[in-house]
Amino acid sequence: MNNQKEIIIAVEQVKKYFKEVKAVDGIDLKIHAGEYVALLGPNGAGKTTLVEMIEGIQQPNHGKISIKGKNWKHHQDELHRIIGLSLQETRFIDKLSVLETLNLFAGFYGLSKGKVSEILDLVNLEEKKKTWVVNLSGGQRQRLALGIALLNDPEILLLDEPTTGLDPTARREVWDILMKLKNERNTTMILTTHYMEEASYLCEKIVIMHSGKILAQGTLDELLSKHVKGEAIDFALDRSISKDDLPKTEKVIKIDYDEDNLNGEIIVEDLVSYLPKFLDVVKQNNLNLTSLECRKMTLDDLFISMTGRHLND
Amino acid sequence: MLKELIELIKIHFKEFFREPGIIFWAILFPILMAWGLGTAFTKKGELIRTVAYVEQANTDSDNGPSFITALLSKTKVNENGLFTATFGNDKLGITTYKFVPSNWDEAIIKLKRGEVNLILDHRKDSLEYHFDPLNPEAQLAYLQLHGLINQQDLSNDEASIQPLTQIGTRYIDFLVPGLMALNVMMSCMWGIGYSLIDKRMKKLLRRMVATPMRKSSFLIAQFISRVTLSGLEAVLLVVFTMLYFDIEIQGNIGALILLFVSGNMAFTGIAILVSSRTSNTQVGNGLINAVVMPMMILSGVFFSYRNFPDWTVSIIEKFPLTLLADNLRSIFIEGAGLAQVLVPTVILAGLGVITFSVGLRIYKWY
Numbered sequence A: 001m002n003n004q005k006e007i008i009i010a011v012e013q014v015k016k017y018f019k020e021v022k023a024v025d026g027i028d029l030k031i032h033a034g035e036y037v038a039l040l041g042p043n044g045a046g047k048t049t050l051v052e053m054i055e056g057i058q059q060p061n062h063g064k065i066s067i068k069g070k071n072w073k074h075h076q077d078e079l080h081r082i083i084g085l086s087l088q089e090t091r092f093i094d095k096l097s098v099l100e101t102l103n104l105f106a107g108f109y110g111l112s113k114g115k116v117s118e119i120l121d122l123v124n125l126e127e128k129k130k131t132w133v134v135n136l137s138g139g140q141r142q143r144l145a146l147g148i149a150l151l152n153d154p155e156i157l158l159l160d161e162p163t164t165g166l167d168p169t170a171r172r173e174v175w176d177i178l179m180k181l182k183n184e185r186n187t188t189m190i191l192t193t194h195y196m197e198e199a200s201y202l203c204e205k206i207v208i209m210h211s212g213k214i215l216a217q218g219t220l221d222e223l224l225s226k227h228v229k230g231e232a233i234d235f236a237l238d239r240s241i242s243k244d245d246l247p248k249t250e251k252v253i254k255i256d257y258d259e260d261n262l263n264g265e266i267i268v269e270d271l272v273s274y275l276p277k278f279l280d281v282v283k284q285n286n287l288n289l290t291s292l293e294c295r296k297m298t299l300d301d302l303f304i305s306m307t308g309r310h311l312n313d
Numbered sequence B: 001m002l003k004e005l006i007e008l009i010k011i012h013f014k015e016f017f018r019e020p021g022i023i024f025w026a027i028l029f030p031i032l033m034a035w036g037l038g039t040a041f042t043k044k045g046e047l048i049r050t051v052a053y054v055e056q057a058n059t060d061s062d063n064g065p066s067f068i069t070a071l072l073s074k075t076k077v078n079e080n081g082l083f084t085a086t087f088g089n090d091k092l093g094i095t096t097y098k099f100v101p102s103n104w105d106e107a108i109i110k111l112k113r114g115e116v117n118l119i120l121d122h123r124k125d126s127l128e129y130h131f132d133p134l135n136p137e138a139q140l141a142y143l144q145l146h147g148l149i150n151q152q153d154l155s156n157d158e159a160s161i162q163p164l165t166q167i168g169t170r171y172i173d174f175l176v177p178g179l180m181a182l183n184v185m186m187s188c189m190w191g192i193g194y195s196l197i198d199k200r201m202k203k204l205l206r207r208m209v210a211t212p213m214r215k216s217s218f219l220i221a222q223f224i225s226r227v228t229l230s231g232l233e234a235v236l237l238v239v240f241t242m243l244y245f246d247i248e249i250q251g252n253i254g255a256l257i258l259l260f261v262s263g264n265m266a267f268t269g270i271a272i273l274v275s276s277r278t279s280n281t282q283v284g285n286g287l288i289n290a291v292v293m294p295m296m297i298l299s300g301v302f303f304s305y306r307n308f309p310d311w312t313v314s315i316i317e318k319f320p321l322t323l324l325a326d327n328l329r330s331i332f333i334e335g336a337g338l339a340q341v342l343v344p345t346v347i348l349a350g351l352g353v354i355t356f357s358v359g360l361r362i363y364k365w366y
């Protein structure tokens, strides 16, 4: 269905090296109008570098980036007008109030004061508008940065970790704002994040990055069904059991058991038929379960199966 | 374009006036400095000099040491029982010498510590003066005391002395234009240079240029707000010294304003060039100091550089701060007009334009 839609951002074979470090190492990406895309990956995966190249802040060593068919070299002014962005870390002027900071940026776009108060309302900083930036909490600063990103009613939003450091309520509020934009304005967005939940809630397309490369991309369901199968049983026992004693059927995909910590994980294709067998074995060996959890596979499992590492470390 | 320029200028003013430290250092400090230095070097009060004397010839006279009796009517005994002698008159200022009896070793220690700069050593049939011949004050003390002992007070020759207390020839008149120039340099180099590096470090610069903001208007706003602020600082300094020390601007005010603005252009350009690459405030600190320090010391802000060796003078004369200070001074105290300061004004403005354009070209926004 996406195929009929206009391609808004096209990244072709983009590379960015810092001396030895291959921050971005040959990435292809197509983003369609109205699509919300999450870049997910551990620290140092190259998310910021990729996004900053799309923002025109960094230049690729190799490859091509075009946005609505335009490029940074020739259409800088037009692109600045249609893009709204927030950087991973920006510190605004300490002794300027929230309102003054917004007014400053509104001045760059030639916007009216009305737009500024609309934004204050949107990011919920109305009562903090007279507070100096230096006196804002971390989350309030994040929301100010988001407010600035939204000032020019951007067609394209590029947000680098917009919810890192926010408490769950504040994160929820940001999600609501972004969902509203998606529904009302058909905004296109790329967002980087460490939170799988955020990626799956906001974005129909998830791109998993690792060491400057794209490991996998697609919708959450596509990713999971394509790359990880089955469901997981995470358990812990009161005494040791040999790994070989655990029931093995053709439906078992993988068994991990740590004899020292007495806990393990079994991944099976069909939980419903496997679980009773597992419980029988526990009973026959006179063991007691100290914990048991059955769950669906997540992006983290996907990441582990591909890299042997967790997403978040 | 205009709207963004106005917003940018507004935030510079706010940043300035919301920082009490900046207001003190930029506005009050130069005035205090003018007041302190001006008072110390311009209004001469009574000077008191201490001289150590060593009595080697054992005279047990009640009239005090024998050489002091030679000073006759000039000596008095003050409340501490010390002999004093007073010289001078209203035109020259009054100098009082206090004679402190010491033995030779004590006297040498006092000399080393700078408590005295002359030792009178009275031997049986001679009077010896011990002092550093390179120290002008010691030399003056020697001449005055020696003259007096030989009954010839040079300073009494009133008819031939014409003290320069006329406006325009005092130290404060020399100082104020220098301070004004120094202030322009400091204000631009720290106010623009350092704050740009700081904004780059905070990634604010890259956030700002990711909008349709024009880079040139960003930098021009720096210049406009800076020239206004340093103008304000200069006006306050001049008004204060006019009221307190009666300084005068003898030359052309229009020329003064023009020169002042082009001085600001020069240092804005230099500040932008200096801050064009680094995003480390400590490196920035060093870079700015490397530019500011030599000029602050050498460019004759506080004292004339004309006494330095000739080859250095020809270099120092070309420093932008020297150009600005010297020509401001010639407007203030020599009554120079536009014609006299036109060349340096154009040079300073040109320097500003060149450094600005080079800086803008190599500027690291991200």
Ligand SMILES: Nc1ncnc2c1ncn2[C@@H]1O[C@H](COP(=O)(O)OP(=O)(O)OP(=O)(O)O)[C@@H](O)[C@H]1O
Residues within 6 Å of the ligand: A018, A021, A022, A023, A041, A042, A043, A044, A045, A046, A047, A048, A049, A050, A088
């Ligand atoms: N300016 C630079 N100079 C040298 N190396 C850099 C530079 N910027 C990024 N890198 C390196 O490139 C790699 C990717 O960095 P990047 O900031 O894109 O990661 P990221 O995915 O955004 O990580 P995080 O989740 O921590 O924000 C890292 O190894 C980093 O050290």
Ligand SMILES: [Mg+2]
Residues within 6 Å of the ligand: A047, A048, A049, A088, A160
């Ligand atoms: Mg990052």
